[in-house]
Amino acid sequence: MAGHSKFKNIMHRKGAQDKKRSxxxxxxxxxxxxxAKAGTPDPDMNPRLRAAVNAAKAQSVPKDNIQRAIEKASRSDAETYEEIRYEGFGPGGVSLIIEALTDNRNRTATNVRTAVSKNGGNLGAGGSVSHGFDRMGLINYPASAGDAEKVFEAALEAGAEDVTSSDDGHEIWTAMDALHEVAxxxxxxxxxxxxxxxxxRPQTMVEVGEADAGTLMKLIDVLEEDDDVQTVWGNYEVSDEVMEKLG
Known part of the structure; x- marks a missing residue:
C-alpha cells in the first residue's frame, strides 16, 4: 500500500485518537x-483477550483499569455487548467499514446513520463494500522495534504474509486464522x-483530493467520537500535501 501514513490512513489518524483519550x-x-466474557479471563489462554490487553497497554491504560475490565466480564450485572458492522460510502466514493460494540443496537444504528448522512456519505447493505477488502490479521509494532529489514525477516520467519514499514512503525499482515500464532x-x-x-485491508485504494478530504476526516472524527464505534476502516489515500493543508 502507498499513501499518507499507510496504516494510519486506513484506521484514520492516531493524533485524533490521542485527543479523545478518555x-x-x-x-x-x-x-x-x-x-474476557467470550472466552477465559486468562490472557495467556484467550488470544482475543491477550490482544485487547496488549492494545490497552500500548495506549498506557492503567493496569487497574485493565484488571477491572477483565473482572467485569464475570459479574452477573455485566452489560451484554453485541458486535455490529456497518458498511457504506464516504466523500469521494471512499468505502468505509464501521465496527461497533453496543448494548443498544437501535441507538448505535441511528447515531452511525446520522453521522454518515450529515457528512457526505451514505450507508449501504451488509456486504456492499466489504467485498473490496480482505479480512486479515494485523499486528502493529512501533518504529523502535527495529529497522525494516529486521522486522521483515522476523515476520517472514513467523509466517506473516506481508509487512509495511514506515516512520510511523510496522504493520505485519497475516492470514486471518494465523494472527495469534504469528503474534x-x-x-x-x-x-x-x-x-x-x-x-x-483494502484491495484497491481511492485517492481523495482536497475538496473531499476535509469532509471525510470530519466524518471519521464524528464516528470515532461515538462510544459504541470501535474502529473505522477505509480504502482512502490522502497526499501529504493535502493533509498539511488540513492541519
Whole structure:
C-alpha cells in the first residue's frame, strides 16, 4: 500500500485518537470485557483477550483499569455487548467499514446513520463494500522495534504474509486464522506488539483530493467520537500535501 501514513490512513489518524483519550480508554476497556466474557479471563489462554490487553497497554491504560475490565466480564450485572458492522460510502466514493460494540443496537444504528448522512456519505447493505477488502490479521509494532529489514525477516520467519514499514512503525499482515500464532512467534524477537487484531485491508485504494478530504476526516472524527464505534476502516489515500493543508 502507498499513501499518507499507510496504516494510519486506513484506521484514520492516531493524533485524533490521542485527543479523545478518555473515549479511547473506554473503548479499549469494553473490548477487554467482551473478550474476557467470550472466552477465559486468562490472557495467556484467550488470544482475543491477550490482544485487547496488549492494545490497552500500548495506549498506557492503567493496569487497574485493565484488571477491572477483565473482572467485569464475570459479574452477573455485566452489560451484554453485541458486535455490529456497518458498511457504506464516504466523500469521494471512499468505502468505509464501521465496527461497533453496543448494548443498544437501535441507538448505535441511528447515531452511525446520522453521522454518515450529515457528512457526505451514505450507508449501504451488509456486504456492499466489504467485498473490496480482505479480512486479515494485523499486528502493529512501533518504529523502535527495529529497522525494516529486521522486522521483515522476523515476520517472514513467523509466517506473516506481508509487512509495511514506515516512520510511523510496522504493520505485519497475516492470514486471518494465523494472527495469534504469528503474534506469539514474533514476541521473543520484537517484544509485545502495540496491537494484534482482525482487520479489513483494502484491495484497491481511492485517492481523495482536497475538496473531499476535509469532509471525510470530519466524518471519521464524528464516528470515532461515538462510544459504541470501535474502529473505522477505509480504502482512502490522502497526499501529504493535502493533509498539511488540513492541519
Amino acid at each position: 473515549s479511547l480508554f473506554s473503548k479499549l476497556s469494553r473490548e477487554i470485557t467482551v473478550a 506469539r512467534a514474533l514476541e521473543p524477537v520484537l517484544g509485545e506488539p502495540e496491537g494484534a487484531k482482525l482487520a479489513w
